[in-house]
Amino acid sequence: MASDILTFRLENGLQVQLKEIHSAPLISSWVWYRVGSRNEHPGITGVSHWVEHMQFKGTPIHPQGEMDRVVSREGGTWNAFTYLDWTTFFETMPADKVEIALNLEADRMVNSLYDLQEVASERTVIISEREGNENEPLFRLSEAMQRAAFTSHPYQHEVIGEMADLRSMQRDDLFNYYRQHYNPANAVLAIAGDFESEAMLQLARNTFGHLPAGMRATPVIADEPLPAAEQRVDVSGPGETTFIQVAYRAPRANHPDFFPLSVLDSLLTGPSGLNMFGGGGISNKTSRLYQRLVEKQLAVGVHGGLSATIDPYLYDATITAAPGRPVEEILKAFDEEIDHLCQDAVTTTVIERAIKQARALFVYGAENITNQGFWLGYAEMFASYEWFETYLQRLAEVTPADVLRVAREYLSSEKRVVGVYHPTGEGASHE
């Protein structure tokens, strides 16, 4: 498949990816850093996410509050995200205002202040964010699942970090981390929208080309051993609803097995795409687990997820139990569906269906320039843009035998963690 993007690397190592889209007078620009919770260790868990927050707190040129103002005044939207392997910042602006976004990103790539007072006030904001997460049963369960699924790999921590670390980290922990990871050599600048590529490349060169290169992050992370036996996690908390999660070790995104496992996921829990914005959703009522668990009234909902990551992460299914149905009965039905997948090959029709669903999700995602900007940089964080460009083709190459093989290899019970959220029955009332 011929690429429709322009890729260039500046002398300081900044990788630039450009895609012209002339459907609307908008440009979405993204700066991706190859740093996330994968780069953290105990004592500074959550530092990547906190640094992301601090990047909104000002530079000498753009004092705190001024960044918001300059983007919002032009009708732009901006935000940032931190994940396991990456941190990204984006602005989507009217096309003739893109320089504002690029100047802002170049400025905060090297000049953020990390003022002591701002660090202190952001500490309580992030603790508040974590407390909001802790209100959610599925956050509590997922955090416990991650801890159980990994013994040494940094993927064992939630991106937001451990509360103890959020309370103890200091300004210099944040600033040094920023200095180490936020630099052109460790970043990708991805721009999609209504521009001419040559002119945009020149603008990128003028704006970012003079910044000191820095170093690309290459953390040394030992392979996480496969679990020797199934693990069980039990979490209790308020509420009346039982949740069950089953998580298997998944292949890294760059592994050939990722694609048959994606087809398997579509069959088992329903289709999911690579869109972050405006991609729409396709329901999963005909998926095997919905049919087996929800249609049989063992559960009221089920969904699954496979993440594209640098190192092997998790493929999980989350089940919302129907009131009064025993956990073991639900798990027995779940296991029977997994056994079915491991015993009988799927038909080619099933694979064709999964591909049409994936194609539809791509088409929906392409409506939105911000989403296209996201796509440009996303796959670079764990593979390359080619991974994204060939995604549909590689799904189409999946055979029934591939699906059977990955089901047997990845969905074995000794390689999984089973977690249950047990509600304590506390309810709500008015004072």
Place this chain on the structure above:
Amino acid sequence: MSNPSRRNTLPGADDTLRAVLPNGITLLARANHNSPSVVFHGYLDTGALRDPQEKLGLADFTAAMLTRGTRTRSFHQFFDLLESSGASLGFSGNIHTTGFNGRALTEDLPMLLALLRETCETPTFPVDYVEKMRAQLLTGLALRSQDTSDMASLTFDQLLFREHPYARPEDGYPETVTRISRDDLATYHADHYGPRGMVLVIVGDVEPTRTLDLVVAALGGWQNPHQSLPAALPEFTPPGEESRQHALVEGMVQSDIVMGGSGPTRKSADHLPVSLGNNVLGQFGMYGRIGEVVRERSGLAYYAYTRLNSGVGPGSWEVSAGVNPANVEKTIQLVKQEIAKYLNEPVDTEELSDSQANYIGRLPLALESNSGVASALLSLERYQLGLDYYREYAGLIRAVTPEMILEASRRYLDPQMLAIASAGPAG
């Protein structure tokens, strides 16, 4: 540097088709050939306003059941067709309307319209699916009762709207949903679902005239001679005093606050001034003045923002924040001070200029996708704003002055008469 396209991408009367079918369905259609897909948004003219007090949630339950089997297709056949095509179709119960959304690759639009017709006209409400759906709805309500944000919002509506139907949740309560029978659903559908008052907006890779042909073919024959007239909306009088209530949700780590007052209707002349004032108060940049005080300066919350809800009836103007339970009262006092300050003098001309630029500048972004355009066109029809509204929008926004904002805002917010709700553990 860049050479951005200069064409006008905002919808207007010259590129939006509007037609009313003989059976009362209003269609708006606009082409967008940038992507081989199509979306539709729309609503039917019936909603939770009609729900009997003892069966709150009836309209919502009925909407949820439409895709659970029709006269021509079982639940499985319906979703097999939909999901195999990578398409989606869903319904939701609102207070005045029953909304629906659909999406498909262009080639599948006729199929999606056919499914829309049969779900609206011939749902069968199979008993076993009624019970499955009831279990799902009850689980949703159980989760709502543990969600501090939902519970604060629910409590706020009760404090602000008191006896008015807007105080009632569209999804009901466990005891009211439990009372709803299969016959209640079928009767509600027979009495209230019909083409009159239905609005359908279709945007995507189809010429509007072709869209009209497809809609006439799919929905033009739908009739319901028994369809009821729209329900009347009772008068609303804002509370004359401050009210305060805490919804106890045990075991939570964070509390939520929702506080504020009433707001203008969408068609009111006050709407744009109040909306711009709201942007200054709690939205611009990272949440405007409220965000600056509560989040940036005090570090009390991850989110603290305002929201103006304006529709066909009385609106609400709300401040929301998620805070540690120990900081609930402190945050409420800070917000009250900020509201008092906001109502004491006109906003700065620079603040207003920022918000005006923000409103005008963000419009192309809101209208870049098929869904964004469909949603915008649906609002035009719902509030009778005219097909050229978005092209006139910049002028309307620039005409608003700080004095207009202050005058309009004082009609709705009063720092001494706020409804103040919170939810979480005991403080």
